[in-house]
Amino acid sequence: QKEVEQNSGPLSVPEGAIASLNCTYSDRGSQSFFWYRQYSGKSPELIMFIYSNGDKEDGRFTAQLNKASQYVSLLIRDSQPSDSATYLCAVNPIWGQGNLIFGKGTKLSVKP
Amino acid sequence: EAQVTQNPRYLITVTGKKLTVTCSQNMNHEYMSWYRQDPGLGLRQIYYSMNVEVTDKGDVPEGYKVSRKEKRNFPLILESPSPNQTSLYFCASQGQGRAGELFFGEGSRLTVL
Numbered sequence: 001q002k003e004v005e006q007n008s009g010p011l012s013v014p015e016g017a018i019a020s021l022n023c024t025y026s027d028r029g030s031q032s033f034f035w036y037r038q039y040s041g042k043s044p045e046l047i048m049f050i051y052s053n054g055d056k057e058d059g060r061f062t063a064q065l066n067k068a069s070q071y072v073s074l075l076i077r078d079s080q081p082s083d084s085a086t087y088l089c090a091v092n093p094i095w096g097q098g099n100l101i102f103g104k105g106t107k108l109s110v111k112p
Numbered sequence: 113e114a115q116v117t118q119n120p121r122y123l124i125t126v127t128g129k130k131l132t133v134t135c136s137q138n139m140n141h142e143y144m145s146w147y148r149q150d151p152g153l154g155l156r157q158i159y160y161s162m163n164v165e166v167t168d169k170g171d172v173p174e175g176y177k178v179s180r181k182e183k184r185n186f187p188l189i190l191e192s193p194s195p196n197q198t199s200l201y202f203c204a205s206q207g208q209g210r211a212g213e214l215f216f217g218e219g220s221r222l223t224v225l
Contacts, residue, residue, distance in 0.1 A: 031211075031212075032211035032212055032213075034211075034213055034214075041200070041219075041221075042218070042219070043202055043216040043217060043218050043219045044155075044202070044214075044216050045216075046213050046214075046215075049211045049213055051211055088154075088155070090214075092211065092212040094212070095211070095212065096208055096210065096211075096212055097142065097143045097162065097206055097207075097208055097212060098206075098212055099145070099157060099160060099170070100206075100212065100214055102154055102155045103154065104152070104153070104154035105154060
């Protein structure tokens with residue numbers, strides 16, 4: 001059974017701090033990795049994806065991938081109260097069309 | 113605007129009354145999928161379709177049917193809804209030639225009494 005594990009949280013950080021969200025996956029052959037943000041009652045919204053080892057930055061967000069450790073993380077710099085949401089990690093076992101495997105999400109709370 | 117559209121967004125129904133949740137995408141994606149989301153259980157895949165006339169079961173298909181007669185549409189059918197199908201439902205589509213990111217519809221909140 002392919003699995004994606006996330007700490008459910010809640011993770012609480014003060015406004016302006018760096019929030020660090022982590023995810024591990026079981027399928028060593030996984031090809032691409034995604035971070036989605038989901039506000040309560042709303043649909044998941046893609047923040048970014050990564051498929052090569054290392055860091056990928058997009059604005060205040062940085063995704064980090066370590067395939068040897070089967071570990072993906074998302075850093076949010078200068079956290080804002082509007083970043084308060086549940087963050088879903090997802091893994092695609094193949095490149096392109098395929099069934100993404102989702103973690104259950106980490107709830108982030110950014111305190112003003 | 114590229115989007116996945118679901119209807120209805122909210123529905124309250126009674127046990128046994130057949131209902132259909134429609135899903136349509138305008139991105140010419142071949143892959144489409146249905147998920148349900150329940151507190152503490154995360155997103156669980158119900159059915160998916162790799163192309164027209166090709167559908168397959170996900171993790172929790174019991175009590176649901178789907179069809180894929182056209183590329184853009186992928187309706188979810190509850191033939192005889194039961195209270196344990198009360199949930200938040202998401203339709204999603206996925207394009208070819210990329211990492212495989214999913215694009216989600218806005219969700220349909222279904223309550224079965």
